[in-house]
Amino acid sequence: MIPLHNIPKDREHDERIQQDESLWATHNVHDPSIYKEGDWYYVFSTDAQEGGTFKAGIQIRKSKDLVNWQWVGRAFTEVPGPAKNWTGAVGLWAPDVTKFGDTYYLYYAASQFGKTQSFIGVATSTHIEGPWIDKGEVVKTEQDEGPNAIDPNISIDEKGDPWMVYGSFFGGIFLARINSATGKFAEEGKGTLIARRHASVEGAIEGPYIVYNPHFDYYYLFVSYDSLFSSYHIRVARSKHIEGPYVDSKGHEMTNTELPPNDVGMKVLGSYQFDGGPAWIAPGHNSILKDQEDYYVVHHVRMEGKKGHYLHIRKIGWTEDGWPLVSPQRYAGEQDKVVNIDDVLGNWECIYFDKDNNGKMNALNICITTHHNDPNAYVVEQHADNYFSLFSSRHPSIDGIMIQGWDWEQWIETIVFMGKDSEGNVLVGKRRE
Template sequence: MYFHPFLAVGLLHAAVASGYANPGACSGTCNIHDPALIQRDDGTYYRFSTGNGISYASASAIEGPWTAVGAVLPDGSSIDNSGSGDPWAPDAQKVGDLYHVYYAVSKFGSQESAIGLATSETMEEGSWTDHGSIGVVSTTGKQYNAIDPNLLIDGSNNYMTFGSFWQDIFQVTLNADATSATSAATNVAFDPEGTHPVEGAYLYKYGDYYYLFYSWGECCGYDTSKPAEGQEYKIKVCRSSSPTGNFVDANGVACTEGGGTVVLESHDNVYGPGGQYVSSHFSAKYLTSTITNNLRGVFTDPDLGPVLYYHYVDTTIGYADGQKLFGWNAIDFSGGWPAV
């Protein structure tokens, strides 16, 4: 159990030197990688993360205290892949009456990858059914890597955005119950420079726009090989009036041509924030017409509104992957672009 001392002081202390707010408070089980957050109808929060068969925890509030529940896939995935014993990069959504956790099966740096699905009616430990691959797969030589899935439900349409390095971020449509792909993959974001370090996309609808958030830079191994300054993880965004393409940054540069506006980057004691998701915060009792995002239905929090959550390194603690922490911030869209 870990309680983060400098986060507990309050919700949004301004980091004056950087212009970014520090992460919100977290207590309990806070050392995680690639968080995915959802709230059950009874108000309980569930947070899924990479490792140990998709480990997950629950809490009565986003601040915690977070208590470990168990694993979604304690015996690994049924997908026939060399990474099946260690599924990772979860995305948690509610589709109809079922809770969906999408996951990736791969090895670090490999294109031999697939996206799978597990479902549950309750999210209780032991209640998960593994459905294996949803038909989004990649092999050596493909333009994309089939990892880091994210589902957007937009009316009657289901969009799965995914990808990591190679030609970066792609998208497919899924069937009505969001269990299998029904289209070919199309490219929605690409950085042509260097190693093309774009991954972990999250598509979010707010107002008239679809916002494509993603992680840019080097994610991992900071304790053994720290990247050059500015090359570590950061969170960027592009937007479009369509969920399927033509995303541009705040300067009008296409996201498929290296565009991307920084939302959150290293500041103060926060280093390498990424693996992000966005939620309009979570319980159906807070249904409004203001937030038109349909990530888990149309949800918002009357106090916080949309929330950006991610993992990061606290430089006062350590840079190892196992020391990464759960971070979150309320985000403001009033200027047309998300601001932390």
């Protein structure tokens, strides 16, 4: 485990942190995008902060272990002229960084809350910490036009070709091919629609991110649903082709607006509270880090009863049938090890991510056993290294993964579980001492 003695526990909050950006670390991170360069991990994030004097320009942080973060600065000193002139934006949103050849490309969005008069631009640099030179417009949209030019993410397909996925409320999520020589659209137009939600929920989908997993030969589309202030949560679907169609674990296409809005997309992370810990509210707008064979979800979240927002990084576990599930605990440097059945017996706290309830989910206390005569317990079976199934007389069986974790509420090592049933309903949890 990474030494955590310098990391404040969740309830330890020094107000001076909000006044000194050099101390922000994981505070004030919104819409984080992650990129690894050499031994360093970099997070670029939206111009959003609680406390201090507001500054525009895209926040930059870096870390060598994904736990301890240090402030780097901002990519710009102000909103670039073309973006500001088109949108009137006072800050920049949802950046994303990639590299073509020897040049880094920083994509950013400019808009105003609730509007579609929006602008995605790009800047370049020969060093990931800048200086950045603005190269202007990638795509822009007019008010009430349909697509909304925010939330860009550059994804690379299995052939090495780049694409941009972008969009949000109002028009849905779009995908367009990128010319790696310019960093801009390879073809005219707005791209292809790959996901949307019904007008009855205000089309509440945004923050798209696509990652390819070569082991399963699928592209995975992560999106955030609902209100970023209260009911934000992360869902996922997959496709054999980067252009889609993207379908969830029940085979529902992400463009389906005939079904009830919460029936589409597999919910993998939402608001929750474990015993003895804070309530984490509205996790979302994630990026994905693929670091050798490990995958991590990087997202922002709010703490109930406090203003502001925080950076969380969690390991992704992959089911045997190729679905990503998110750890219920933040990454703390734990190393992979084989989890045996004796390691998982006993009392657990679990969170059930109900697809129809996007408020806070409280912990459920369950017992995991190998005895089939206890109707109140889950019976566990191990069928491969770290792969387990849970059976209950009262609930559908759940298939998932057990891995080493860190219990941030109890401040001890633990085992965490990530699983789903045949309908794509997700249960996560941690073993209690």
